Amino acid sequence: MPLLEIKELTKNFGGLAAVSNVNIALEENQLVGLIGPNGAGKTTLFNLITGVYEPSEGDVLLKVDGKSHRLNGQKPYAIADLGLSRTFQNIRLFKDLTVLDNVLIAMNSKNKESFFSSVLRLPAFYNKEEHLKAEALKLLTIFDLQEKAEHLARNLPYGEQRRLEIVRALATKPKILFLDEPAAGMNPQETAELTLLIRKIQAEFKITILLIEHDMSLVMDVCERIYVLEYGRILAEGVPEEIKNNPEVIKAYLGGDL
């Protein structure tokens, strides 16, 4: 049984099938790319998996303790609690909070303190706070943001804001990380750094990553498998070499960069 199985998934918006009969399987510790022209349905698919939208048809199944667990119909916070975490196409940080606080907020959602120890400020509360802060700093250090811990998120350069978004998504200790166009708006230097970063995440955290990205060289470089969406349907699936040489994919991207 795969870690995440998307079965015959369909989402209709009025007469438009934004996602149509999609089947995808993600294995543990796999790095998978999801590509396709503008409007192909990539973000809609992420929204279906993470509970933002309910599917019109089909299932999203997560392996939990060896058993298949249906995610469709569940609220986004319940799905996040089961270990799915994501970043967004447009950066969604708390820009007026510090870098450290952005990470701590994400961690806190996973470390709910008991009501009494929080309200009464019992020693357990302070110990937990100190522990979480140390964990957050450790995470920031892995991503080379420790020096910026006390800076406001809004004052970070663009590439570092994107990196912080990824750190924040990882702070919830996900089993699967969904990255929605992490290289969007990045310069070539920042994209090259991101490529290394994605590799590092997979090596250090041993999680599954599903990556939506328009930057083909990034996708071909880091992904083990790639799914291609077109008009809401899976057009092709395979290893980067197969996708690169697939005539239908080349046709879909005609004029684009493959």
Ligand SMILES: Nc1ncnc2c1ncn2[C@@H]1O[C@H](COP(=O)(O)OP(=O)(O)OP(=O)(O)O)[C@@H](O)[C@H]1O
């Ligand atoms: N909430 C919505 N209501 C109606 N139509 C929608 C909605 N969300 C998306 N769509 C439509 O569904 C189709 C797929 O959109 P989606 O944003 O998933 O594509 P995408 O592959 O992520 O595109 P891009 O690469 O440009 O981000 C588009 O035609 C879009 O206009």
